Amino acid sequence: MSSSKPSVYITRRVPESGPALLAPSCQVEQWNKDDPVPREELLKRVQGKDALFCLLTEKIDEEVLKAAGPQLKVVGTMSVGYDHIDLTACKKYNVKVGFTPGVLTNAVAELTMALLLTTSRRLKEAMAAVANGTWGTWKPMWLCGPGLDGATVGIVGLGRIGFTIAQCLRPFGVAKILYSDKFENPHASEVGATYVSKDELLANSDFVLATCALTEETKGMFNKDLFKKMKKSAIFINTSRGGVVNQEDLYEALKSGEIGAAGLDVTTPEPLPTDSPLLTLDNCVVLPHIASATDKTRSAMSELTAKNILAALNGTEMPTEVKND
Numbered sequence: 254m255s256s257s258k259p260s261v262y263i264t265r266r267v268p269e270s271g272p273a274l275l276a277p278s279c280q281v282e283q284w285n286k287d288d289p290v291p292r293e294e295l296l297k298r299v300q301g302k303d304a305l306f307c308l309l310t311e312k313i314d315e316e317v318l319k320a321a322g323p324q325l326k327v328v329g330t331m332s333v334g335y336d337h338i339d340l341t342a343c344k345k346y347n348v349k350v351g352f353t354p355g356v357l358t359n360a361v362a363e364l365t366m367a368l369l370l371t372t373s374r375r376l377k378e379a380m381a382a383v384a385n386g387t388w389g390t391w392k393p394m395w396l397c398g399p400g401l402d403g404a405t406v407g408i409v410g411l412g413r414i415g416f417t418i419a420q421c422l423r424p425f426g427v428a429k430i431l432y433s434d435k436f437e438n439p440h441a442s443e444v445g446a447t448y449v450s451k452d453e454l455l456a457n458s459d460f461v462l463a464t465c466a467l468t469e470e471t472k473g474m475f476n477k478d479l480f481k482k483m484k485k486s487a488i489f490i491n492t493s494r495g496g497v498v499n500q501e502d503l504y505e506a507l508k509s510g511e512i513g514a515a516g517l518d519v520t521t522p523e524p525l526p527t528d529s530p531l532l533t534l535d536n537c538v539v540l541p542h543i544a545s546a547t548d549k550t551r552s553a554m555s556e557l558t559a560k561n562i563l564a565a566l567n568g569t570e571m572p573t574e575v576k577n578d
């Protein structure tokens with residue numbers, strides 16, 4: 254680094270451990286609030302900065318890169334997903350991109366398991382019954398659900414997170430884990446996962462989990478055609494991005510009984526408006542994008558983002574750089 258300290262703009266209040274790593278060697282400016290920085294403010298504040306520390310809520314496109322100026326060296330996003338960053342524009346402006354894979358894998362797998370259990374064991378309806386007084390006597394046929402024991406689970410996208418979910422599933426006694434992806438995962442056999450076509454996965458799975466990245470190919474992929482191919486009892490879980498689902502089609506599939514239930518940690522848009530039809534359904538559980546929300550994970554994400562930025566500013570290898578060739 255040159256003698257004058259490089260400047261970094263942080264777009265949100267984030268766990269302090271990340272900014273603390275930057276502070277000794279950088280001039281740090283921060284939008285120190287819990288709500289996103291307004292676009293105009295971002296475009297103003299990023300001017301002249303050497304690095305941008307952002308979140309998945311900020312669209313980082315050519316306009317932002319241009320506003321920053323030619324000295325901008327790196328965009329570090331505090332997320333594993335980077336669908337909010339225009340990689341083509343970053344390449345054009347010679348800006349490196351850092352992200353935070355690995356450190357949030359366990360937390361996201363854990364929350365995916367929570368959604369699986371909440372939907373299959375009908376916890377939303379059960380908790381409502383306790384609260385609203387419709388809990389009568391113990392009834393043998395009441396609030397029964399499919400359970401994981403002996404089930405076939407289909408994972409669409411067996412990357413780090415999908416793989417860890419497969420590990421978590423095994424002690425629950427699932428019979429089969431199927432996965433579909435662009436390529437076979439060479440470690441799949443370690444978790445007993447079998448590579449199949451998407452159609453085979455959809456036709457045979459009791460649970461279908463979306464753990465793929467949002468790309469041009471996966472955008473809106475879970476639509477009425479795919480829901481039709483699932484079992485009528487299938488439970489669909491999404492902890493990737495809301496954009497992989499056609500939400501109108503999902504609503505129809507849940508309402509009409511085309512599929513059994515859904516558990517979503519991600520939606521389009523976020524926050525999901527409170528008048529969304531999805532929220533009227535007993536068989537749909539919606540969470541506010543909290544899969545990585547453990548104290549430890551969010552601190553680790555903040556630190557890794559800072560380390561990516563420092564490495565890029567120092568001209569050393571970034572711990573987790575998005576390959577942008």
Ligand SMILES: O=C(O)[C@H](O)CO
Nearest residue numbers: 331332333334357545
């Ligand atoms: O992309 C991510 O990192 C998650 O969606 C939020 O932690």
